[in-house]
Amino acid sequence: MIPVENVPPAGDGGFWNDTGKTGITAWIFSTDHKRIGLLYFYSVLTFFLIAVVLGVLLRIELMAPGRTIMGPQTYNAVFTVHGVVMVFLFIIPGFQGSFGNLVMPIQIGARDVAFPRLNLFSWWLYIAGAAVIITSLFTGGGPPDTGWTFYVPFSERTGTNVSLAVFGVFIVGFSSIVTGLNFVTTIHRLRAEGMTWGRLPLFVWSLYATAWVQILATPILGITLALIIAERFLGTGLFDPARGGDPLMYQHLFWIYSHPAVYIMILPGMGVISEIIPAFARKPIFGYKMIAFSSLAIAAAGSLVWGHHMFTSGMSDTAILVFSFLTFVVAIPSAIKVFNWVSTLYRGSISLEAPMLFALAFILLFSIGGLTGLILGAAATDIHVHDTQFVVGHFHYVIFGGAVFAFFGAMHYWLPKFYGRRYAEKPAVVAWVLMFVGFNITYFTMMVLGMKGMPRRYYDYLPEFAPLNLVSTIGSWILVSGLILMLVNLFRGLFKGEPIDRNPWGAATLEWTIPTPPPTENFEEEPVVTHGPYDFKGAGIP
Amino acid sequence: MSGPLHKDYAGAKLGMWLFLFTELLLFGGLFLLYAAYLARYPREFGTAGGQMHLGFGTLNTVILITSSLLVAMAVTAIQRNARRMVLWLLGGTVLCAAVFLFNKYLEWSDEIGKGIYPNSPKLVAAPPGESVFFSLYYLTVGLHGLHVLIGGTLLTLVAVRVQRGTIHAGDYVLLENGALYWHLVDLVWIFIFPLYYLIL
Ligand code: HEM
Ligand SMILES: [Cu+2]
Numbered sequence: 001m002i003p004v005e006n007v008p009p010a011g012d013g014g015f016w017n018d019t020g021k022t023g024i025t026a027w028i029f030s031t032d033h034k035r036i037g038l039l040y041f042y043s044v045l046t047f048f049l050i051a052v053v054l055g056v057l058l059r060i061e062l063m064a065p066g067r068t069i070m071g072p073q074t075y076n077a078v079f080t081v082h083g084v085v086m087v088f089l090f091i092i093p094g095f096q097g098s099f100g101n102l103v104m105p106i107q108i109g110a111r112d113v114a115f116p117r118l119n120l121f122s123w124w125l126y127i128a129g130a131a132v133i134i135t136s137l138f139t140g141g142g143p144p145d146t147g148w149t150f151y152v153p154f155s156e157r158t159g160t161n162v163s164l165a166v167f168g169v170f171i172v173g174f175s176s177i178v179t180g181l182n183f184v185t186t187i188h189r190l191r192a193e194g195m196t197w198g199r200l201p202l203f204v205w206s207l208y209a210t211a212w213v214q215i216l217a218t219p220i221l222g223i224t225l226a227l228i229i230a231e232r233f234l235g236t237g238l239f240d241p242a243r244g245g246d247p248l249m250y251q252h253l254f255w256i257y258s259h260p261a262v263y264i265m266i267l268p269g270m271g272v273i274s275e276i277i278p279a280f281a282r283k284p285i286f287g288y289k290m291i292a293f294s295s296l297a298i299a300a301a302g303s304l305v306w307g308h309h310m311f312t313s314g315m316s317d318t319a320i321l322v323f324s325f326l327t328f329v330v331a332i333p334s335a336i337k338v339f340n341w342v343s344t345l346y347r348g349s350i351s352l353e354a355p356m357l358f359a360l361a362f363i364l365l366f367s368i369g370g371l372t373g374l375i376l377g378a379a380a381t382d383i384h385v386h387d388t389q390f391v392v393g394h395f396h397y398v399i400f401g402g403a404v405f406a407f408f409g410a411m412h413y414w415l416p417k418f419y420g421r422r423y424a425e426k427p428a429v430v431a432w433v434l435m436f437v438g439f440n441i442t443y444f445t446m447m448v449l450g451m452k453g454m455p456r457r458y459y460d461y462l463p464e465f466a467p468l469n470l471v472s473t474i475g476s477w478i479l480v481s482g483l484i485l486m487l488v489n490l491f492r493g494l495f496k497g498e499p500i501d502r503n504p505w506g507a508a509t510l511e512w513t514i515p516t517p518p519p520t521e522n523f524e525e526e527p528v529v530t531h532g533p534y535d536f537k538g539a540g541i542p
Numbered sequence: 543m544s545g546p547l548h549k550d551y552a553g554a555k556l557g558m559w560l561f562l563f564t565e566l567l568l569f570g571g572l573f574l575l576y577a578a579y580l581a582r583y584p585r586e587f588g589t590a591g592g593q594m595h596l597g598f599g600t601l602n603t604v605i606l607i608t609s610s611l612l613v614a615m616a617v618t619a620i621q622r623n624a625r626r627m628v629l630w631l632l633g634g635t636v637l638c639a640a641v642f643l644f645n646k647y648l649e650w651s652d653e654i655g656k657g658i659y660p661n662s663p664k665l666v667a668a669p670p671g672e673s674v675f676f677s678l679y680y681l682t683v684g685l686h687g688l689h690v691l692i693g694g695t696l697l698t699l700v701a702v703r704v705q706r707g708t709i710h711a712g713d714y715v716l717l718e719n720g721a722l723y724w725h726l727v728d729l730v731w732i733f734i735f736p737l738y739y740l741i742l
Binding site: 118177188219223224227230235242245 | 661670
């Protein structure tokens with residue numbers, strides 16, 4: 001290893017001490033992509049933790065039959081807010097906003113994104129939308145109780161504060177669009193000399209595909225949410241059967257966005273995994289082109305499968321057949337990725353450090369989530385488990401076990417680079433074990449409960465479901481204790497831990513060639529790229 | 543701060559085009575509903591469509607196409623640095639926007655006067671598809687009107703910058719993007735006009 005050059009105190013050196021501005025204004029008005037990245041990171045992390053608390057409260061309520069800590073109306077509000085915050089305030093803006101901003105411009109050899117001020121604007125929009133959503137919880141008829149899907153006709157009739165919440169989500173959606181078009185433009189225009197499309201790190205490829213989904217799908221969410229507001233205030237009756245409207249049209253519009261949105265959540269996570277695995281297996285990634293291509297394939301094919309959420313809603317048999325078939329088709333590019341990751345591991349010199357552990361957990365949990373997704377994608381089986389705890393288990397496997405574990409992996413992999421210090425390895429591994437075990441106890445049990453017929457979104461259940469629910473709730477406590485340990489260890493490390501060098505993991509992408517923490521302009525001189533992102537020999541890494 | 547980055551024209555225009563896609567898709571949601579409900583209620587859509595003011599529709603179409611021409615000419619004029627000309631042309635475009643909205647106001651007032659507006663007693667009593675038609679009409683045209691307003695404001699701001707000299711022959715990407723936005727407003731109307739005024 002190269003000796004540590006200069007050891008700046010935490011939060012110092014590089015981009016930490018630029019600008020004439022001081023205090024909070026140096027952050028909330030900064031157009032530096034790294035500062036905006038950290039702004040996003042801490043904002044989404046805050047909302048994540050709030051929603052985790054709500055999730056744990058849900059599990060505590062379900063610990064025993066009957067009322068445990070809250071009544072039915074409160075339960076409805078809590079799962080709605082849990083879902084809305086997790087989806088719209090954490091995982092959708094999360095990856096692009098935090099690690100996309102922090103890492104992507106450096107990985108392509110740029111000084112910043114294409115529109116730095118628009119980038120800051122997108123964070124402000126996000127905060128404004130979040131503020132509106134929070135306001136909706138405490139004003140008017142109280143927190144929305146519709147579930148995160150805002151299905152009509154209930155969302156039109158309920159007296160809770162749906163309009164304001166929906167408006168908040170609308171604003172956050174606009175923020176998402178702005179980030180998307182900024183990233184597409186950046187990746188097209190600002191790649192350094194020699195950074196051809198074939199040398200783009202796979203994380204960038206995944207962000208690129210995600211950005212397109214953000215651009216093409218989010219407007220549909222915007223108009224759908226605007227229609228809910230119009231229905232509530234103007235009585236347009238577009239979804240009201242008494243007036244010739246059709247509630248099914250709402251479901252179509254909603255899922256035309258919201259199925260692609262699950263790819264906004266998962267694609268960047270897949271990108272992270274494609275960075276971590278070669279770095280810790282010390283091997284060029286297997287099937288670079290197929291992984292890059294499959295990101296685009298997922299983004300494209302994923303826009304044609306929304307109907308699989310509506311098999312029980314009353315669609316024609318032909319529609320069910322087509323959507324079911326297409327759903328199986330999208331599984332293919334996801335499987336391509338999994339096989340390529342596993343092939344990369346084959347005969348690699350694997351070092352099982354924290355980021356790698358999260359990546360391995362991702363592969364397993366995402367595979368379980370993906371395969372159970374096929375049970376839901378096949379109409380014949382979906383009819384039995386639709387709207388049960390099986391679905392809840394399934395999507396937590398994909399979003400939490402997949403995307404969020406990848407997010408944790410990214411935190412361990414990249415944050416040290418920006419702080420100049422790292423966490424302690426042992427506690428990180430212990431935290432990982434706790435989370436992995438707790439996660440499976442919580443959600444696998446929920447899938448079993450669903451198979452046995454326990455519906456979702458109920459605060460109460462039949463006595464025969466009691467033992468498994470207790471197990472699941474205990475699992476959620478193990479999960480959360482791991483989460484707390486992970487965060488304490490990570491942040492203690494970032495501020496007080498061992499200093500690190502430019503390239504602690506020995507990875508071959510560009511961000512590891514610049515000083516730690518990165519200087520304001522990223523590169524002392526314009527980089528010229530001469531090798532691929534996983535070409536360890538070309539990068540001179542032993 | 544990274545200081546003023548050197549201007550990337552192609553980048554700025556790429557960003558604008560992407561944004562215009564999102565605007566098209568926003569309207570796309572409403573057109574999708576139109577298509578689905580037209581398939582379900584062809585007859586009701588026919589009767590309802592028959593009550594539209596073809597005159598207002600045609601007039602506004604002519605006005606918008608003219609305004610699009612004016613703003614396109616403004617882009618050519620700025621390349622020749624003919625500042626006064628640009629200002630006149632932009633002024634003409636914004637005037638068209640204002641007249642368009644005024645016509646819309648007259649048209650809506652008349653329709654509302656006849657008891658045709660979302661949730662009106664008359665429409666609630668009418669056959670189901672008619673209420674859907676008019677609700678979609680008000681929402682689509684209302685959203686479009688909002689875009690006319692935004693576009694008009696945008697072009698006014700651009701005009702102020704032309705006047706101040708910050709937009710000139712050497713740097714006019716803002717004017718070009720403003721014009722692109724205005725063409726979008728025009729384009730969306732080119733779909734609205736036949737769908738609501740002509741084909742039914
Ligand atoms: C410790 C962490 C978590 C716990 C204990 C938890 C627990 C729960 C439970 C029990 C439900 C089902 C409520 C019901 O249907 O009766 C639920 C729903 C949901 N969760 Fe989580 N969850 C956690 C993390 C997450 C994460 C990380 C995400 C996404 C990023 C997420 C997204 C959702 C969504 C979208 C719903 C559906 C809400 C609805 O039905 O409208 N959750 N969660
Ligand atoms: Cu889906």
